[in-house]
Amino acid sequence: MNQTTNVANLPPSGTTAPLQNVALCTRLLEQAMNRPGHLPGIVAFSGYSGLGKSISAAYAANKHRAHYVECKSTWTRKFLLQAILKEMGVSPANTIPEMVDQICEELVLSSRPLIVDEMDYLVDKKAVNVIMDIFEGSNAAILLIGEETLPTKLRKWERFHNRVLTWELAQPANLDDTKHLANLYCKEVTIADDLLQRIQEASRGTVRRICVNLHRVQQVALSELGQDSITKAEWGKRELYTGEAPARRA
Amino acid sequence: MHRKPIHLTHTATKVTGRDAIWLAIRELKQFTYADIVIKTSENEYTVRTYLQGLNHAEYIKVIGKDHRDDNTQGIEKPPTRRRANLYKLINDIGIDAPRVRKDGTPVTQGQAREQMWRTIKIIGEFNYTELAANASTETCLVAPHDAKSYIGNLHKAGYLHITTKAGRHTGLARYRLLPSKNTGPKPPKVQRVKNIYDPNLGKIVWQQEVTPE
Numbered sequence: 001m002n003q004t005t006n007v008a009n010l011p012p013s014g015t016t017a018p019l020q021n022v023a024l025c026t027r028l029l030e031q032a033m034n035r036p037g038h039l040p041g042i043v044a045f046s047g048y049s050g051l052g053k054s055i056s057a058a059y060a061a062n063k064h065r066a067h068y069v070e071c072k073s074t075w076t077r078k079f080l081l082q083a084i085l086k087e088m089g090v091s092p093a094n095t096i097p098e099m100v101d102q103i104c105e106e107l108v109l110s111s112r113p114l115i116v117d118e119m120d121y122l123v124d125k126k127a128v129n130v131i132m133d134i135f136e137g138s139n140a141a142i143l144l145i146g147e148e149t150l151p152t153k154l155r156k157w158e159r160f161h162n163r164v165l166t167w168e169l170a171q172p173a174n175l176d177d178t179k180h181l182a183n184l185y186c187k188e189v190t191i192a193d194d195l196l197q198r199i200q201e202a203s204r205g206t207v208r209r210i211c212v213n214l215h216r217v218q219q220v221a222l223s224e225l226g227q228d229s230i231t232k233a234e235w236g237k238r239e240l241y242t243g244e245a246p247a248r249r250a
Numbered sequence: 251m252h253r254k255p256i257h258l259t260h261t262a263t264k265v266t267g268r269d270a271i272w273l274a275i276r277e278l279k280q281f282t283y284a285d286i287v288i289k290t291s292e293n294e295y296t297v298r299t300y301l302q303g304l305n306h307a308e309y310i311k312v313i314g315k316d317h318r319d320d321n322t323q324g325i326e327k328p329p330t331r332r333r334a335n336l337y338k339l340i341n342d343i344g345i346d347a348p349r350v351r352k353d354g355t356p357v358t359q360g361q362a363r364e365q366m367w368r369t370i371k372i373i374g375e376f377n378y379t380e381l382a383a384n385a386s387t388e389t390c391l392v393a394p395h396d397a398k399s400y401i402g403n404l405h406k407a408g409y410l411h412i413t414t415k416a417g418r419h420t421g422l423a424r425y426r427l428l429p430s431k432n433t434g435p436k437p438p439k440v441q442r443v444k445n446i447y448d449p450n451l452g453k454i455v456w457q458q459e460v461t462p463e
Contacts, residue, residue, distance in 0.1 A: 110343050
């Protein structure tokens with residue numbers, strides 16, 4: 001069996017291009033990890049939902065054994081710190097300053113990076129300074145992930161904003177990404193390039209919608225047409241999922 | 251000698267095995283083999299092989315012989331050549347005990363599970379092909395059948411719930427980690443006896459029912 005076929009993200013063979021965002025996100029984290037000592041080590045990756053930011057983070061986290069936390073809207077500063085410590089396997093101290101110290105120590109010693117997903121919630125909760133304290137105390141590489149408005153929201157926190165080394169935006173999926181996703185998740189049916197292009201356009205670059213559409217196309221090819229390949233002509237006027245509610249019929 | 255199944259040595263509040271040895275090393279900073287055995291009450295062979303591995307991998311090093319009793323009066327002291335090695339911690343990498351073999355090379359077993367567990371916590375909802383694809387890295391590929399079996403085990407232990415059942419139209423079954431089951435950094439283990447053990451909690455979370463013959 002060809003082992004490389006199941007590698008989602010960055011196949012070692014180099015024959016298939018990795019998903020753009022996976023490559024971007026990993027490069028961003030590595031930039032923070034390998035920066036010269038005098039530069040700040042916080043990097044931010046933001047973009048619309050559904051572009052595959054979290055799967056990009058998963059790859060980057062696995063590659064560098066990063067500590068990963070996903071914030072919730074209800075979280076307080078204390079809960080954030082407890083969540084990070086839990087993710088490190090350290091039993092949390094009682095007070096916020098002690099917990100910050102515990103986190104810093106672990107980050108310094110392990111030299112593993114920290115990834116904070118759904119950072120938007122923290123901005124709203126004003127827990128931004130806690131992240132800054134962690135950075136100041138550890139000088140660790142920290143990757144923040146959030147929605148497309150994250151950079152604007154953070155502008156309010158000028159001291160924090162200054163410490164961000166690079167801002168990167170997640171990109172909508174292009175045709176190569178669509179092909180790559182088809183190779184991964186639509187193995188039983190070969191989809192012609194013209195139909196893949198339609199799928200990419202209809203999905204407007206959202207990885208999640210592309211996957212839904214690939215699944216639909218595969219179903220139609222297998223059960224309605226009974227064949228293991230399909231072109232745009234064969235797909236015909238069938239609807240693709242665009243994420244919009246259907247228009248009113250006349 | 252057989253290694254004890256891990257649940258016999260671990261409790262949630264007390265760390266044991268290599269984790270305990272590493273903890274003792276980090277506390278003592280300078281130590282002899284005997285110090286660690288006394289402090290941890292671990293098996294002597296476990297301590298000796300782990301110290302050898304750590305020494306080869308340069309996490310600790312020998313800084314000389316143990317002369318710490320030189321100032322004590324009244325006891326007969328052994329000559330230097332018969333004294334124990336005194337080790338020093340030179341590379342503290344945090345709470346995670348380094349995973350090394352006796353010769354100092356890194357242990358790679360379990361990496362796929364670690365990557366899957368981390369990925370499950372990050373990506374939310376998934377089927378087994380998606381998990382295998384998203385958990386793979388260049389250094390450690392996750393095989394789809396491995397993902398399938400791990401998902402099956404975690405589901406059995408009540409860690410995952412099915413969000414979409416497998417079917418002709420729905421495709422492969424989709425799963426999600428229950429929020430309360432995000433227990434920590436270490437992947438739950440499927441033991442050789444087919445129990446499922448969660449090292450973060452230090453307990454068995456699923457046990458095969460014993461059927462009377």
